[in-house]
Amino acid sequence: MIDIELQHYRELTEEARTRLIEAYADVRAPLLHLPNYRVxxxxxxxxxxxxxxxxxLVLGYAGEVPIGYAYGNTIEEGDRWWTRMIKPLPAEVAALPTLALKEIGVRTQWRGTGVARRIHDELLSGRTEPQVTLMVNPAAGDGKVLALYETWGYEAINEVQPSPQAPPLVAMIRPR
Structure with a gap:
């Protein structure tokens, strides 16, 4: 198992913001030319x-280098997360407090090593929401990212177009 340190932040300090943006720029480097992915x-x-x-926020570090991250927040019924769905949701889905996983990423060198899952699970470990949701570009990794989330227990529940600049996404959910 790869030796990484996981750090939690319940508020975004300037240092955490800087380290997260540093990691994001590397993780999303091939997409930074697209408006929605720009730093x-x-x-x-x-x-x-x-x-x-x-x-x-959970940041994963290998030494001093931020190698991956995941962050999210609590959403409730009526949150814009739910209202942007293309098809109506069953009432019971949006009625529960939910952790919305807004971003997750791992630098290329550490992909395929289990680091993303460790960061993900660490973020979920202290949460009280009964379910977690995320949105994924179904084309990411030629579909491999969506398939990975399915192995983590997520299931597709809807489609969403978060903004005119964003690609169409698949909304997924799983019990925490």
């Missing part, structure tokens, strides 16, 4: 997400 667009979303209820 400035991510930094804007991050600022908004960090101010939302139940925000939590």
């Amino acid at each position: 400035a667009a991510f930094a804007e979303r991050l600022g908004r997400h960090a101010s939302e209820p139940g925000f939590e």
Whole structure:
């Protein structure tokens, strides 16, 4: 097993923000030319997400290098996360407090090593929400990312177009 240190942040300190953006820029490097993936667009979303209820970030480090991250926050019924779905959701899905996993990423060198799952599970470990949801680009990794989430217990529940600049995404959910 790869030796990494996992650090939790329940508020976005300047140091955590800097390290997260550093890792994000490397993780998303092939996509940074697209408007929704630009570092400035991510930094804007991050600022908004960090101010939302139940925000939590887990950064994974190999020595001093941030190699991966996952963050999310609590959403409730009526949250814009749910209202952007293309098809109506069953009422019981959106009625429960839910952890919305807003971002997860691992630098290329550490992909396929279990680091993403460890960071993911660490984020979920202290949460109280009964379910967790995420959105994934079905084309990411030629479908391998969506398939990976399915092995983690997520199931597709809807489609969403979060913004005109964003690719169409698949919304997934699983019990915590």
